[in-house]
Amino acid sequence: MDFLEVVGSRRSIRIFKPWEQVEKEKIQRILEVVRLTTCPGNLQPWRAIVVERDKLSKEDRETLLACDNYQGAHVNAPVWIYWFADVEGSTADTFRTRVHDLVDLGALPTFYGWTHETIDSAIVKGETAPEGMPAIHSLIHGLPREAAEAVARQETVGACAVAVLAAVNEGLGTCLHMAASAEKTPDLHTVLNAPEGWVPVWCQLVGYPAESPDGGGQRPRLPFETLYYDGTYGKPFARDSKVVEELEEEKLIQEQMPKPGRFEELKHLARMLGFPL
Amino acid sequence: MEGNTSAMNDLKSYPSVQKWIENVNRYYDLSDEEWDSRIQTLADFCRSEEKDPDTVIAEALADRGEKVDFIRRLKRFVKTQTSNPRVGHDLENIVRSFFIHNGARVVTRPYRADT
Numbered sequence: 001m002d003f004l005e006v007v008g009s010r011r012s013i014r015i016f017k018p019w020e021q022v023e024k025e026k027i028q029r030i031l032e033v034v035r036l037t038t039c040p041g042n043l044q045p046w047r048a049i050v051v052e053r054d055k056l057s058k059e060d061r062e063t064l065l066a067c068d069n070y071q072g073a074h075v076n077a078p079v080w081i082y083w084f085a086d087v088e089g090s091t092a093d094t095f096r097t098r099v100h101d102l103v104d105l106g107a108l109p110t111f112y113g114w115t116h117e118t119i120d121s122a123i124v125k126g127e128t129a130p131e132g133m134p135a136i137h138s139l140i141h142g143l144p145r146e147a148a149e150a151v152a153r154q155e156t157v158g159a160c161a162v163a164v165l166a167a168v169n170e171g172l173g174t175c176l177h178m179a180a181s182a183e184k185t186p187d188l189h190t191v192l193n194a195p196e197g198w199v200p201v202w203c204q205l206v207g208y209p210a211e212s213p214d215g216g217g218q219r220p221r222l223p224f225e226t227l228y229y230d231g232t233y234g235k236p237f238a239r240d241s242k243v244v245e246e247l248e249e250e251k252l253i254q255e256q257m258p259k260p261g262r263f264e265e266l267k268h269l270a271r272m273l274g275f276p277l
Numbered sequence: 278m279e280g281n282t283s284a285m286n287d288l289k290s291y292p293s294v295q296k297w298i299e300n301v302n303r304y305y306d307l308s309d310e311e312w313d314s315r316i317q318t319l320a321d322f323c324r325s326e327e328k329d330p331d332t333v334i335a336e337a338l339a340d341r342g343e344k345v346d347f348i349r350r351l352k353r354f355v356k357t358q359t360s361n362p363r364v365g366h367d368l369e370n371i372v373r374s375f376f377i378h379n380g381a382r383v384v385t386r387p388y389r390a391d392t
Binding site for chain 2: 070075263266267274275276277
């Protein structure tokens with residue numbers, strides 16, 4: 001599928017075919033895509049544990065479902081990918097190691113000021129980074145654990161956005177769900193045997209959609225002009241209707257929901273899958 | 278029987294039943310025949326509980342344990358109505374729907390609860 005069509009076809013799918021298993025190769029392909037996604041300092045703080053619902057013991061399955069309040073889509077989906085943010089993956093020391101590597105590999109050019117010495121003096125000693133480099137002395141030096149956790153979380157969220165598109169590209173339905181409420185997080189760690197420093201971020205549900213893959217149409221979005229500005233706030237970025245037309249042809253922009261027959265579809269799905277209407 | 282039982286013959290007069298019908302019909306617009314059958318099932322369940330629909334909901338909302346007990350008894354009630362598992366599941370779902378649309382959340386599974 002073309003990139004624009006993948007983005008345009010993505011929906012949060014909440015009704016899966018519970019009987020249809022997802023090929024392991026497709027899950028691997030999603031994970032491979034995420035492995036290569038963008039990340040500052042090449043930190044890669046995301047981790048994932050892939051769970052196949054029907055391979056869980058009854059006790060573990062119920063515990064994991066209880067962690068997110070037995071959400072209907074979670075119950076219904078055959079594969080649950082738990083995405084975690086590894087706090088250790090975003091510490092100042094990890095950042096230092098990774099950017100050293102990036103300098104040595106030629107990704108961070110020395111002519112912008114990136115050297116082992118400038119990196120160490122900024123991150124370890126807190127000295128002002130030379131012009132041409134980001135102000136890593138203020139961003140990374142003395143980074144407290146809470147801030148490292150925030151960085152790990154935000155980068156994992158970004159990775160999840162890519163994971164969702166990767167799943168759509170495989171012809172799968174997918175949706176990001178809360179992994180666990182705060183009080184249930186220890187249960188999640190116990191069942192999945194997740195290390196203590198891993199913070200649950202999202203549970204990505206994956207399966208073949210039982211509902212129409214277009215999910216009843218694209219979700220309503222805020223007007224373009226209220227989101228984007230040109231040069232300064234208050235001057236909306238002009239939206240060229242010709243570009244919009246092109247994007248419609250390229251299937252980025254698709255019919256908005258509710259498409260006719262959506263509730264009829266839901267009615268039949270509820271009956272087929274045995275959900276109360 | 279607890280609650281106002283004089284109106285049990287006209288279940289549609291209960292606010293909980295009106296709310297149920299209104300909520301479901303807002304999206305799914307079920308036929309009158311379907312509603313007659315659903316209401317009959319609810320009435321039979323309420324009779325087996327010896328409670329009117331509003332009382333059933335009030336008790337389920339007030340006490341999670343009571344709600345779970347209702348669902349347990351619902352399963353037993355359904356077994357008295359049919360030996361066909363699919364028909365039984367559909368009957369259970371009618372009462373579950375009544376609970377859900379009155380704010381008493383109940384869980385359903387795409388697999389058997391005992392597996």
